[in-house]
Amino acid sequence: MTHGVTIAGTGSYVPEKIVTNDDLSKIVDTTDEWIVTRTGIKERRIAAENESSSDLATQAALKALEQSNTKAEDLELIIIATITPDTLTPSTAAYVQTNLGAHKAVAFDISAACAGFVYAMKIATNMINGGSVKNALIIGAEKLSCVTNWTDRTTCVLFGDGAGAAVLRPAEEGEGRILATDIGTDGTQTKILNIPGGGSACPTTPENIHENLATLTMSGKEVFKQAVTRMRDSANTVIERANLTPEDISLVIPHQANLRIIDAIADRLAVPNDRVFVNLHKYGNTSAAAIAIALDEANREGKIKKGENLVMVAFGAGLTWAAAAIEW
Ligand code: UT7
Numbered sequence: 001m002t003h004g005v006t007i008a009g010t011g012s013y014v015p016e017k018i019v020t021n022d023d024l025s026k027i028v029d030t031t032d033e034w035i036v037t038r039t040g041i042k043e044r045r046i047a048a049e050n051e052s053s054s055d056l057a058t059q060a061a062l063k064a065l066e067q068s069n070t071k072a073e074d075l076e077l078i079i080i081a082t083i084t085p086d087t088l089t090p091s092t093a094a095y096v097q098t099n100l101g102a103h104k105a106v107a108f109d110i111s112a113a114c115a116g117f118v119y120a121m122k123i124a125t126n127m128i129n130g131g132s133v134k135n136a137l138i139i140g141a142e143k144l145s146c147v148t149n150w151t152d153r154t155t156c157v158l159f160g161d162g163a164g165a166a167v168l169r170p171a172e173e174g175e176g177r178i179l180a181t182d183i184g185t186d187g188t189q190t191k192i193l194n195i196p197g198g199g200s201a202c203p204t205t206p207e208n209i210h211e212n213l214a215t216l217t218m219s220g221k222e223v224f225k226q227a228v229t230r231m232r233d234s235a236n237t238v239i240e241r242a243n244l245t246p247e248d249i250s251l252v253i254p255h256q257a258n259l260r261i262i263d264a265i266a267d268r269l270a271v272p273n274d275r276v277f278v279n280l281h282k283y284g285n286t287s288a289a290a291i292a293i294a295l296d297e298a299n300r301e302g303k304i305k306k307g308e309n310l311v312m313v314a315f316g317a318g319l320t321w322a323a324a325a326i327e328w
Contacts, residue, residue, distance in 0.1 A: 004177035005125045007326065008070065008169050011063025012296035013056055014045040014162040014283060021157065028153035035157045040259025044160030044284035046145045052086045054095035056163035057141035060292070061100055064137065068167035072100040075167075076133035078107040079124055081116025081288035083195070083317070084143045085109055092141065105137070113193075114255050114316025115183065116140055116288035117164065118324050122181040124168050139165040140288035147195055149215035158257070159216065160284035164292020176306065176328040180241035182234050183322040189226065192219040193317040227261050227315040232268040234323035235313040239269075242309070242325035246270045249325075250308035253298060255315050256280035256290040265313070277303060287316065304328045 020043045021032035035041055047056060057080055065072060078100075080093040093107035112119040117140035124136040141163035150156050171177040197213025198204050204214055231254060239246065252271050254262050256279060266276045277298045286293060291314050297303075304310050306328055313323040 003171040003173055003175065005128045005168050006171035006175045006177050008167045009064045009066070009068025010164070010166045010296035010299045011060045011065070011067060012162065012164040012293040013059035013063070014293065015047040015051060015056065017046045017048065018043050019046050024157055027150060028156060030153045030157055038260070039158065040278070040280055041157065041284045042281040045162055047143045047161040051143070053082050053084050053141045053143045053163070054086045054092045054099065056143065056161065057092060057096050057139045057165070058099040060141065060163040060165040061096060061137055061139055064165040064167045065100070070135055070167050072102040073104060075100070075102040075105040075135050075137050077124060077127060077136040078102060078105045078139070079120040079136070080109045080139045080141055081112060081120045082109055082141050083111060083113055083287055084147055096139065102137070112316065112320045112322070113318055114257065114285070114287045114290060115314040115318070115320035115322040116316070117292045118181070118312055118314050118322035119183050119320070121166070121168070121178065121324055122183050122322070125178050125181060128168060128170055134169055136168045137165060138168060139163060140290070140292035142287045142289045144216070144287055147215050149212045151212070154220060155216055155218055158285050160286050162283055162286040162289045162293050164289050164294070164296050166292065166295065176326065179325045179327055180238040181322070181324045182237040182241070184230070184234065184320070186319045189319045192222045193319070224258065224261060226319055227257065228264045228268070230319065230321040231255070231265050231313045231315045234321045235265070235269055235311050238311060238323040238325040244309055244325060248309050249275065249311050251275055251277055251298060251304050251310040253277045253291055253294045253310060253312045255313065256283065256294060257285045
Protein backbone atom coordinates (compact mmCIF):
# COMPACT_ATOMS: atom_id res chain seq x y z
CA MET A 1 0.00 0.00 0.00
CA THR A 2 1.59 3.34 -1.01
CA HIS A 3 0.78 6.61 0.70
CA GLY A 4 2.54 8.93 -1.77
CA VAL A 5 5.73 10.92 -1.15
CA THR A 6 6.62 12.89 1.97
CA ILE A 7 9.14 15.69 2.58
CA ALA A 8 11.25 14.10 5.31
CA GLY A 9 13.56 17.07 5.92
CA THR A 10 14.73 20.41 4.56
CA GLY A 11 17.92 22.45 4.68
CA SER A 12 19.34 25.67 3.33
CA TYR A 13 22.57 27.61 3.18
CA VAL A 14 23.41 31.17 2.21
CA PRO A 15 26.92 32.62 1.90
CA GLU A 16 28.21 34.82 4.72
CA LYS A 17 28.80 38.00 2.72
CA ILE A 18 25.89 40.48 2.83
CA VAL A 19 25.63 43.15 0.13
CA THR A 20 23.14 45.91 0.98
CA ASN A 21 21.30 48.23 -1.39
CA ASP A 22 23.54 51.05 -0.18
CA ASP A 23 26.58 48.98 -1.15
CA LEU A 24 25.15 48.64 -4.69
CA SER A 25 24.43 52.36 -4.91
CA LYS A 26 28.22 52.82 -4.80
CA ILE A 27 28.75 50.79 -7.99
CA VAL A 28 25.65 51.62 -10.10
CA ASP A 29 23.23 54.57 -10.30
CA THR A 30 20.58 53.31 -7.87
CA THR A 31 19.19 53.96 -4.39
CA ASP A 32 17.97 51.88 -1.46
CA GLU A 33 14.63 53.65 -1.84
CA TRP A 34 14.19 52.60 -5.52
CA ILE A 35 15.15 48.98 -4.86
CA VAL A 36 12.94 48.60 -1.77
CA THR A 37 9.91 50.31 -3.35
CA ARG A 38 10.11 48.48 -6.69
CA THR A 39 11.21 45.05 -5.46
CA GLY A 40 11.10 44.71 -1.63
CA ILE A 41 14.76 43.59 -1.63
CA LYS A 42 16.99 45.08 1.10
CA GLU A 43 20.09 42.92 0.86
CA ARG A 44 21.43 39.76 -0.78
CA ARG A 45 24.15 37.18 -0.06
CA ILE A 46 27.13 36.86 -2.38
CA ALA A 47 29.30 33.74 -2.47
CA ALA A 48 33.05 33.88 -2.00
CA GLU A 49 35.21 33.57 -5.10
CA ASN A 50 36.19 30.00 -4.22
CA GLU A 51 32.61 28.99 -3.27
CA SER A 52 30.71 27.33 -6.15
CA SER A 53 27.08 26.22 -6.55
CA SER A 54 28.05 22.68 -5.49
CA ASP A 55 29.55 24.03 -2.25
CA LEU A 56 26.33 25.91 -1.45
CA ALA A 57 24.29 22.84 -2.43
CA THR A 58 26.37 20.52 -0.24
CA GLN A 59 25.87 22.69 2.86
CA ALA A 60 22.09 22.82 2.30
CA ALA A 61 21.98 19.07 1.63
CA LEU A 62 23.83 18.20 4.86
CA LYS A 63 21.16 20.03 6.86
CA ALA A 64 18.31 18.30 5.02
CA LEU A 65 19.95 14.90 5.53
CA GLU A 66 20.40 15.60 9.24
CA GLN A 67 16.81 16.75 9.74
CA SER A 68 15.43 13.74 7.89
CA ASN A 69 17.77 11.27 9.67
CA THR A 70 18.96 10.07 6.28
CA LYS A 71 22.45 8.74 5.67
CA ALA A 72 24.07 10.00 2.48
CA GLU A 73 24.94 6.42 1.53
CA ASP A 74 21.21 5.56 1.53
CA LEU A 75 20.36 8.21 -1.10
CA GLU A 76 19.37 6.77 -4.48
CA LEU A 77 18.70 10.02 -6.35
CA ILE A 78 20.13 13.55 -6.33
CA ILE A 79 18.62 16.20 -8.60
CA ILE A 80 20.03 19.71 -8.64
CA ALA A 81 18.11 22.55 -10.24
CA THR A 82 20.53 25.27 -11.26
CA ILE A 83 21.33 27.76 -14.03
CA THR A 84 24.79 28.30 -12.58
CA PRO A 85 26.37 24.83 -12.64
CA ASP A 86 29.95 24.49 -11.40
CA THR A 87 30.92 23.34 -14.90
CA LEU A 88 28.90 22.76 -18.08
CA THR A 89 29.78 19.12 -17.66
CA PRO A 90 29.80 17.08 -15.48
CA SER A 91 26.69 18.00 -13.57
CA THR A 92 26.79 19.92 -10.30
CA ALA A 93 24.93 16.95 -8.83
CA ALA A 94 27.94 14.73 -9.57
CA TYR A 95 30.18 16.97 -7.43
CA VAL A 96 27.60 17.01 -4.65
CA GLN A 97 27.26 13.21 -4.78
CA THR A 98 31.00 12.95 -4.06
CA ASN A 99 31.00 15.73 -1.45
CA LEU A 100 28.27 13.90 0.47
CA GLY A 101 29.60 10.37 -0.10
CA ALA A 102 26.25 9.40 -1.64
CA HIS A 103 27.83 6.76 -3.86
CA LYS A 104 24.61 4.83 -4.57
CA ALA A 105 22.71 7.86 -5.84
CA VAL A 106 22.11 8.57 -9.51
CA ALA A 107 22.82 12.28 -9.82
CA PHE A 108 21.91 14.83 -12.49
CA ASP A 109 21.05 18.52 -12.98
CA ILE A 110 17.98 20.09 -14.51
CA SER A 111 17.73 23.53 -16.12
CA ALA A 112 14.34 25.12 -15.50
CA ALA A 113 15.50 28.43 -14.00
CA CYS A 114 13.49 29.72 -11.04
CA ALA A 115 10.91 26.92 -11.37
CA GLY A 116 13.65 24.25 -11.20
CA PHE A 117 13.25 23.16 -7.57
CA VAL A 118 9.55 22.37 -8.07
CA TYR A 119 10.37 20.64 -11.40
CA ALA A 120 12.88 18.52 -9.43
CA MET A 121 10.23 17.79 -6.83
CA LYS A 122 7.87 16.50 -9.52
CA ILE A 123 10.53 14.32 -11.17
CA ALA A 124 11.64 12.83 -7.83
CA THR A 125 8.04 12.27 -6.72
CA ASN A 126 7.26 10.39 -9.93
CA MET A 127 10.40 8.27 -9.59
CA ILE A 128 9.57 7.40 -5.97
CA ASN A 129 5.92 6.68 -6.81
CA GLY A 130 7.10 4.53 -9.72
CA GLY A 131 9.15 2.44 -7.29
CA SER A 132 12.58 3.05 -8.88
CA VAL A 133 14.03 4.97 -5.89
CA LYS A 134 13.29 5.41 -2.20
CA ASN A 135 15.40 8.21 -0.75
CA ALA A 136 15.76 11.27 -2.98
CA LEU A 137 17.56 14.55 -2.43
CA ILE A 138 16.42 17.59 -4.41
CA ILE A 139 18.34 20.85 -4.35
CA GLY A 140 18.01 24.35 -5.81
CA ALA A 141 21.46 25.97 -5.84
CA GLU A 142 22.66 29.16 -7.50
CA LYS A 143 25.71 31.38 -7.65
CA LEU A 144 23.92 34.05 -9.69
CA SER A 145 26.61 36.59 -8.79
CA CYS A 146 28.81 34.97 -11.46
CA VAL A 147 26.21 35.54 -14.24
CA THR A 148 25.24 39.06 -13.10
CA ASN A 149 26.20 42.13 -15.11
CA TRP A 150 27.47 44.34 -12.29
CA THR A 151 27.32 47.43 -14.52
CA ASP A 152 23.57 47.04 -15.30
CA ARG A 153 21.40 48.60 -12.59
CA THR A 154 18.22 47.09 -14.03
CA THR A 155 19.36 43.56 -13.15
CA CYS A 156 22.29 43.59 -10.70
CA VAL A 157 20.13 44.79 -7.81
CA LEU A 158 17.80 41.79 -8.13
CA PHE A 159 19.87 38.65 -7.68
CA GLY A 160 21.69 36.75 -4.93
CA ASP A 161 23.37 33.42 -4.12
CA GLY A 162 22.21 30.48 -1.98
CA ALA A 163 20.90 26.93 -1.86
CA GLY A 164 18.00 24.96 -0.42
CA ALA A 165 17.38 21.21 -0.25
CA ALA A 166 14.76 18.64 0.67
CA VAL A 167 14.84 14.89 1.24
CA LEU A 168 11.86 13.03 -0.21
CA ARG A 169 10.84 9.45 0.51
CA PRO A 170 7.71 7.26 0.44
CA ALA A 171 5.20 8.49 3.02
CA GLU A 172 4.25 6.21 5.90
CA GLU A 173 0.62 6.05 6.95
CA GLY A 174 -0.36 9.29 8.73
CA GLU A 175 2.59 11.32 7.33
CA GLY A 176 2.15 14.43 5.21
CA ARG A 177 2.59 14.07 1.47
CA ILE A 178 2.84 15.86 -1.85
CA LEU A 179 -0.78 16.12 -2.99
CA ALA A 180 -0.43 17.57 -6.50
CA THR A 181 2.15 19.11 -8.83
CA ASP A 182 2.01 21.15 -12.01
CA ILE A 183 4.84 22.12 -14.35
CA GLY A 184 4.77 24.00 -17.65
CA THR A 185 6.93 25.69 -20.29
CA ASP A 186 6.38 28.35 -22.98
CA GLY A 187 9.39 28.37 -25.29
CA THR A 188 8.09 31.24 -27.43
CA GLN A 189 9.29 33.77 -24.83
CA THR A 190 12.96 32.82 -24.47
CA LYS A 191 14.15 36.35 -25.27
CA ILE A 192 12.49 38.17 -22.35
CA LEU A 193 14.69 36.50 -19.72
CA ASN A 194 17.94 34.78 -20.63
CA ILE A 195 21.71 34.54 -20.58
CA PRO A 196 22.40 35.06 -24.29
CA GLY A 197 26.12 34.16 -24.39
CA GLY A 198 28.44 31.49 -23.08
CA GLY A 199 26.53 28.58 -24.64
CA SER A 200 26.82 26.86 -28.03
CA ALA A 201 24.70 29.52 -29.80
CA CYS A 202 27.05 32.33 -28.82
CA PRO A 203 30.25 31.07 -27.23
CA THR A 204 32.49 33.48 -25.37
CA THR A 205 35.32 34.54 -27.70
CA PRO A 206 38.26 36.95 -27.38
CA GLU A 207 36.21 39.36 -29.59
CA ASN A 208 32.98 39.37 -27.50
CA ILE A 209 34.37 38.82 -24.01
CA HIS A 210 33.88 42.49 -23.03
CA GLU A 211 30.21 42.58 -24.08
CA ASN A 212 29.01 40.80 -20.92
CA LEU A 213 26.95 38.34 -23.02
CA ALA A 214 27.20 35.55 -20.46
CA THR A 215 25.08 37.50 -17.96
CA LEU A 216 21.38 37.66 -17.17
CA THR A 217 19.24 40.01 -19.26
CA MET A 218 15.55 40.66 -18.67
CA SER A 219 12.63 42.68 -20.01
CA GLY A 220 11.40 43.35 -16.49
CA LYS A 221 7.87 44.59 -17.24
CA GLU A 222 7.03 41.72 -19.63
CA VAL A 223 8.41 39.12 -17.22
CA PHE A 224 6.43 40.72 -14.38
CA LYS A 225 3.12 40.35 -16.27
CA GLN A 226 3.82 36.76 -17.29
CA ALA A 227 4.94 35.85 -13.76
CA VAL A 228 1.68 36.98 -12.17
CA THR A 229 -0.57 35.17 -14.67
CA ARG A 230 1.41 31.95 -14.87
CA MET A 231 1.88 31.61 -11.12
CA ARG A 232 -1.77 32.35 -10.42
CA ASP A 233 -2.86 29.69 -12.94
CA SER A 234 -0.33 27.08 -11.77
CA ALA A 235 -1.23 27.58 -8.09
CA ASN A 236 -4.93 27.29 -8.90
CA THR A 237 -4.25 24.10 -10.87
CA VAL A 238 -2.63 22.31 -7.92
CA ILE A 239 -5.21 23.60 -5.44
CA GLU A 240 -7.90 22.13 -7.68
CA ARG A 241 -6.03 18.86 -8.34
CA ALA A 242 -5.58 18.40 -4.58
CA ASN A 243 -9.32 18.96 -4.04
CA LEU A 244 -8.61 22.00 -1.87
CA THR A 245 -9.91 25.59 -1.83
CA PRO A 246 -7.84 28.72 -1.08
CA GLU A 247 -9.28 28.69 2.48
CA ASP A 248 -7.61 25.30 3.03
CA ILE A 249 -4.14 26.73 2.32
CA SER A 250 -2.23 27.68 5.49
CA LEU A 251 0.85 28.91 3.68
CA VAL A 252 1.78 29.96 0.14
CA ILE A 253 5.50 29.91 -0.68
CA PRO A 254 5.90 31.89 -3.90
CA HIS A 255 9.05 32.45 -5.93
CA GLN A 256 10.96 35.31 -4.32
CA ALA A 257 11.57 37.75 -7.19
CA ASN A 258 9.58 40.86 -6.38
CA LEU A 259 7.28 41.75 -3.47
CA ARG A 260 4.84 43.42 -5.87
CA ILE A 261 4.53 40.14 -7.81
CA ILE A 262 4.02 38.21 -4.55
CA ASP A 263 1.30 40.67 -3.42
CA ALA A 264 -0.44 40.42 -6.82
CA ILE A 265 -0.49 36.62 -6.63
CA ALA A 266 -1.80 36.58 -3.05
CA ASP A 267 -4.54 38.94 -4.19
CA ARG A 268 -5.48 36.83 -7.21
CA LEU A 269 -5.49 33.62 -5.18
CA ALA A 270 -7.57 35.31 -2.46
CA VAL A 271 -5.05 34.26 0.21
CA PRO A 272 -4.37 36.89 2.92
CA ASN A 273 -0.83 38.31 3.04
CA ASP A 274 -0.13 36.81 6.47
CA ARG A 275 -0.39 33.37 4.87
CA VAL A 276 2.28 34.16 2.28
CA PHE A 277 5.94 33.47 3.08
CA VAL A 278 8.40 36.22 2.17
CA ASN A 279 12.18 36.31 2.68
CA LEU A 280 13.31 38.16 -0.44
CA HIS A 281 14.22 41.26 1.61
CA LYS A 282 17.18 39.19 2.94
CA TYR A 283 18.28 37.29 -0.16
CA GLY A 284 16.87 38.88 -3.35
CA ASN A 285 16.04 36.53 -6.20
CA THR A 286 18.13 33.34 -5.93
CA SER A 287 16.38 31.61 -8.87
CA ALA A 288 16.06 27.84 -8.29
CA ALA A 289 17.24 28.23 -4.70
CA ALA A 290 14.57 30.75 -3.72
CA ILE A 291 11.62 28.46 -3.04
CA ALA A 292 13.90 25.82 -1.54
CA ILE A 293 15.40 28.28 0.96
CA ALA A 294 11.94 29.67 1.75
CA LEU A 295 10.56 26.15 2.34
CA ASP A 296 13.37 25.39 4.79
CA GLU A 297 12.98 28.70 6.65
CA ALA A 298 9.19 28.27 6.90
CA ASN A 299 9.73 24.73 8.18
CA ARG A 300 12.40 25.62 10.76
CA GLU A 301 10.51 28.74 11.92
CA GLY A 302 7.45 26.55 12.60
CA LYS A 303 5.33 28.39 10.02
CA ILE A 304 3.93 25.08 8.73
CA LYS A 305 2.40 22.61 11.15
CA LYS A 306 1.72 18.93 10.67
CA GLY A 307 -1.51 18.34 8.77
CA GLU A 308 -1.59 21.87 7.27
CA ASN A 309 -1.62 22.45 3.51
CA LEU A 310 0.92 24.57 1.71
CA VAL A 311 1.31 25.64 -1.89
CA MET A 312 4.64 26.42 -3.54
CA VAL A 313 4.57 28.29 -6.84
CA ALA A 314 7.41 29.45 -9.08
CA PHE A 315 8.12 31.14 -12.38
CA GLY A 316 11.27 31.67 -14.42
CA ALA A 317 13.18 31.78 -17.70
CA GLY A 318 11.99 29.44 -20.42
CA LEU A 319 9.40 30.53 -19.66
CA THR A 320 8.85 27.94 -16.95
CA TRP A 321 6.34 27.70 -14.16
CA ALA A 322 5.60 25.11 -11.50
CA ALA A 323 3.49 24.57 -8.41
CA ALA A 324 3.03 21.93 -5.74
CA ALA A 325 0.32 21.43 -3.13
CA ILE A 326 1.64 19.65 -0.05
CA GLU A 327 0.06 18.33 3.11
CA TRP A 328 2.72 18.85 5.78
O1 UT7 B 1 13.07 35.25 -11.41
C1 UT7 B 1 12.40 35.29 -12.64
C2 UT7 B 1 11.29 36.19 -12.58
N1 UT7 B 1 11.74 37.57 -12.50
C3 UT7 B 1 10.84 38.46 -12.21
O2 UT7 B 1 9.73 38.09 -11.94
C4 UT7 B 1 11.19 39.93 -12.27
C5 UT7 B 1 10.03 40.67 -12.90
N2 UT7 B 1 10.22 42.10 -13.07
C6 UT7 B 1 10.37 42.96 -12.03
O3 UT7 B 1 10.45 42.55 -10.89
C7 UT7 B 1 10.36 44.44 -12.33
O4 UT7 B 1 9.96 44.67 -13.66
C8 UT7 B 1 11.74 45.14 -12.06
C9 UT7 B 1 12.02 45.20 -10.58
C10 UT7 B 1 12.84 44.37 -12.77
C11 UT7 B 1 11.71 46.57 -12.59
O5 UT7 B 1 10.64 47.29 -11.99
P1 UT7 B 1 9.67 48.20 -12.90
O6 UT7 B 1 8.72 48.84 -11.99
O7 UT7 B 1 9.13 47.30 -13.99
O8 UT7 B 1 10.67 49.29 -13.44
P2 UT7 B 1 11.06 49.63 -14.96
O9 UT7 B 1 11.92 48.56 -15.53
O10 UT7 B 1 9.86 50.05 -15.71
O11 UT7 B 1 11.95 50.91 -14.73
C12 UT7 B 1 11.38 52.14 -14.22
C13 UT7 B 1 12.46 53.17 -14.16
C14 UT7 B 1 13.25 53.31 -15.45
O12 UT7 B 1 13.57 54.68 -15.63
P3 UT7 B 1 12.71 55.59 -16.64
O13 UT7 B 1 12.82 54.90 -17.99
O14 UT7 B 1 11.30 55.57 -16.10
O15 UT7 B 1 13.38 56.90 -16.56
C15 UT7 B 1 14.51 52.55 -15.16
O16 UT7 B 1 15.62 53.03 -15.90
O17 UT7 B 1 13.41 52.83 -13.14
C16 UT7 B 1 14.71 52.84 -13.71
N3 UT7 B 1 15.51 51.84 -13.01
C17 UT7 B 1 16.20 52.09 -11.89
N4 UT7 B 1 16.35 53.21 -11.16
C18 UT7 B 1 17.12 53.12 -10.05
C19 UT7 B 1 15.65 50.52 -13.36
N5 UT7 B 1 16.45 49.92 -12.46
C20 UT7 B 1 16.80 50.87 -11.54
C21 UT7 B 1 17.59 50.85 -10.38
N6 UT7 B 1 17.72 51.99 -9.67
N7 UT7 B 1 18.20 49.73 -9.94
